[in-house]
Every structure is written in C-alpha cells, then in structure tokens.
Amino acid sequence: MSNLPQPVISMIDGPARGIGNEFLAACDMIFASKNARFSNFKATLGLHPGAGGVAWMPLHIGRASAMEFVFSGNDIDPKTAEEYGYVNKAFDTPEGLYDYVEKLAERIALFPLGGLSSIKRTVTDTIQPRPEQIAIEGAEWDRLVA
Known part of the structure; x- marks a missing residue:
C-alpha cells in the first residue's frame, strides 16, 4: 500500500492484531475509534512478524516503543496509539x-x-523500510514457522 499512487486511509473500529496490524503499518493514515485495539503477538508464539510489522513500527513510534510493542504482544488502546504516533487521531x-x-x-x-502521488512518493521514500528489510521479515517468519 505504501507504493500505491493514491493515499491509503484506514479506519479501525475493532481489534487489529497480527497481520491486520502489519497491514495498518503500511497505510498512509490510521484513524481509530475507542473500540480499536492494536497488537502484534507473534513474539509470544516464538515467531517473527512476517509482513513488515517490525520494519514499519519504529518509523511510526520510535525504536524503544516498537520494541515494547512487539516484544510484549500486549494490546495497546487507541489513545496510547495516538500518543505513540501510531494513529493520526483517536x-x-x-x-x-x-x-x-x-x-x-x-x-x-x-x-x-x-500531486498527491508525488507528495506520497517523496514522504514514503524518505522514511519507508528498504524492500530487503521486508524480505528479511518474511524469511524469518518462514524459518521460525518451519
């Protein structure tokens, strides 16, 4: 989604865990209701997120918060996600x-x-994970699942 020409806006009104949360991490904007919950629980299963969740997360919320979020497997509520900068607005x-x-x-x-596409490409090129980072996540997922 980060490479689509149009802006991708997500509205979350329920849980977004695992691959659902990783999907969001690649969106351009994320908005949430009080019903939203975000989690990446794969570490609790001994796995590595395989769809960019680890590569995107530090870009949204910083390294230390990303470590806490991914290592703990805990849900975060929408207000915390807004404070972290993961969602635009709760x-x-x-x-x-x-x-x-x-x-x-x-x-x-x-x-x-x-114009929108040009702006999106410039912003995304400035901060997005390198393609090889996403490929490493997929390879780690495959290795650990095996």
Whole structure:
C-alpha cells in the first residue's frame, strides 16, 4: 500500500492484531475509534512478524516503543496509539471516526492525483523500510514457522 499512487486511509473500529496490524503499518493514515485495539503477538508464539510489522513500527513510534510493542504482544488502546504516533487521531465514538475520515477523504479526493502521488512518493521514500528489510521479515517468519 505504501507504493500505491493514491493515499491509503484506514479506519479501525475493532481489534487489529497480527497481520491486520502489519497491514495498518503500511497505510498512509490510521484513524481509530475507542473500540480499536492494536497488537502484534507473534513474539509470544516464538515467531517473527512476517509482513513488515517490525520494519514499519519504529518509523511510526520510535525504536524503544516498537520494541515494547512487539516484544510484549500486549494490546495497546487507541489513545496510547495516538500518543505513540501510531494513529493520526483517536475518536471517542465510531460516529466521530467515520464522520471525520469521510470528510477528510472527500477533501483529498478533490485534489489532482498527480500531486498527491508525488507528495506520497517523496514522504514514503524518505522514511519507508528498504524492500530487503521486508524480505528479511518474511524469511524469518518462514524459518521460525518451519
């Protein structure tokens, strides 16, 4: 998703764990309701996240918080995720979440895709994990599952 030309906005109104959480880590923006929970529990199973969860997480929340998040396997609530910088904004109600994101998406949709794509590519190229980092995660997942 980080390589798509259009912005990718995620709304979370429930749990996002494991691969669901790793999916989010590659999105451009993440918004959550009070019902959201985020977790990457793979360390609790002796596994390594295999879809970029470890490579993306320090870019969102910093090294130390990423270590705590991935090593503990604990859920984090949306307010903590917002404080960490993992979600753009946490909402007290699902209605607030949907209303805000719908208006944001409608506004962004008014702008020419060429400009949006250029901005996204520049920001992403500045911070995204290298492709080989993602490949290493997949290889570690395969090795540990075997």
